[in-house]
Amino acid sequence: xxxNEFAFILGNGETRKEFLIKDLxxxxxxxxxxxxxxxxxxxxxxxxxxxxxxxxxxxxGYSSKNVHYTRxxxxxxxSGALALHKKYFGYSSxxxxxxxxxxxxxxxxxxxxxxxxxxxxxxxxxxxxxxxYYKQKTDKPQTFExxxxxxxxxxxxxxxxxxxxxxxxxDFTPSEWALLSNFSVTTPNEFRLLINx
Numbered sequence: 001x002x003x004n005e006f007a008f009i010l011g012n013g014e015t016r017k018e019f020l021i022k023d024l025x026x027x028x029x030x031x032x033x034x035x036x037x038x039x040x041x042x043x044x045x046x047x048x049x050x051x052x053x054x055x056x057x058x059x060x061g062y063s064s065k066n067v068h069y070t071r072x073x074x075x076x077x078x079s080g081a082l083a084l085h086k087k088y089f090g091y092s093s094x095x096x097x098x099x100x101x102x103x104x105x106x107x108x109x110x111x112x113x114x115x116x117x118x119x120x121x122x123x124x125x126x127x128x129x130x131x132x133y134y135k136q137k138t139d140k141p142q143t144f145e146x147x148x149x150x151x152x153x154x155x156x157x158x159x160x161x162x163x164x165x166x167x168x169x170x171d172f173t174p175s176e177w178a179l180l181s182n183f184s185v186t187t188p189n190e191f192r193l194l195i196n197x
Contacts, residue, residue, distance in 0.1 A: 004112060005028065006029070006106060006108050007028055007029050007031060007101035007104065007106035007108070007109045007110065008027075008029070008031065008112055009032075009094065009101060009109060009110065009111050009114070010031065010032040010036060010097075010114060011094050011111065011112065011113040011114035012033060012034070012035075012036070013113040013116070013169060014022045014115060014169070015169050017113075018188055019112050019113070019166075019188075021036070021122075025041060027160045027195045027196075028110075028137075028195065029045065029101070030043040030044045030045070031043060031044065031046075031097035031100060031101055031106070032045075032046055032047075033044075033060075033093035033094055034048045034053050035065070035177070037055070037057050037060070037062050040056055042066055042138070045068075045069065045097070046066060046067065046068045046073075047069045047070070047084070047093045047096045048068070048069075048093055049070060049071050049092060049099045050083070051071075051074050053072035054071070054075075055104050056132070057065060057070075057081075058070075058075075058076045058079035058088070059076070063079045063080040063081040064079060067082070068081045068082065069081070069082070069083070069084045069096070070083070070084065070117075071089065072083065072084070072086070080125055084096055084100075085099070085103070085169025086122065087099075088092045088150075092146065092150065094151075095116065095150035098154050098163075099111050099154050102154055102157070102161060105161070106107050107108045107161055107162060108161070108162050108194075109161060109162065109163050109164070110164045110191065110195075111151075111163065111164065112166045114165065115169035115171065116144040116147065116168075116169070116174070118150070118169075122140060123138060123140070124136075124137065124138065124142065142175075146178070147175055149180050152164075152176045153173070155177060155180050155182060155183055160182070162182055163182060163183045163184075164185070164191070165177065165184070165185045165190060166186055167187060168185060170186075
């Protein structure tokens with residue numbers, strides 16, 4: 001395997017802590033969302049669809065030095081930010097990362113930290129909970145049905161590419177994904193073997 005074969009899509013669920021951006025950068029292309037722009041080193045590609053978050057990122061100067069996509073209506077002139085494809089308008093940041101990777105024709109698209117739900121049904125599962133523009137750590141979890149449907153549609157659209165859910169929280173993978181022939185689930189150890197071959 002070589003790094004041109006792998007795209008790593010980083011959700012912001014707690015299971016993502018097991019995989020550091022710096023360790024993935026040399027194994028493939030890393031896509032991440034929103035406040036991941038504070039990570040050092042940053043991902044190869046950042047996506048933010050929320051207007052306030054997108055403006056914060058652009059105003060920080062990040063977009064002029066790094067690859068940053070947002071909705072066309074959020075792009076600040078001369079910031080360096082790029083407009084997302086209108087085909088995926090209405091999609092959340094994570095699914096837009098998946099769509100970008102799929103359109104770049106990566107054979108393997110690995111979904112990391114896409115926990116969808118929480119260990120505690122009363123509390124949100126997000127690495128950035130409590131920071132600006134995010135819910136508080138004590139808030140109830142977000143619903144994830146839209147993310148499931150959006151990613152399901154992408155997996156169906158790109159039937160010749162493999163989509164791999166890495167280390168799903170409590171082994172939870174949506175049945176809508178599991179039924180698709182180009183989708184699979186893997187453990188952290190199996191994932192490391194795959195990308196290190």
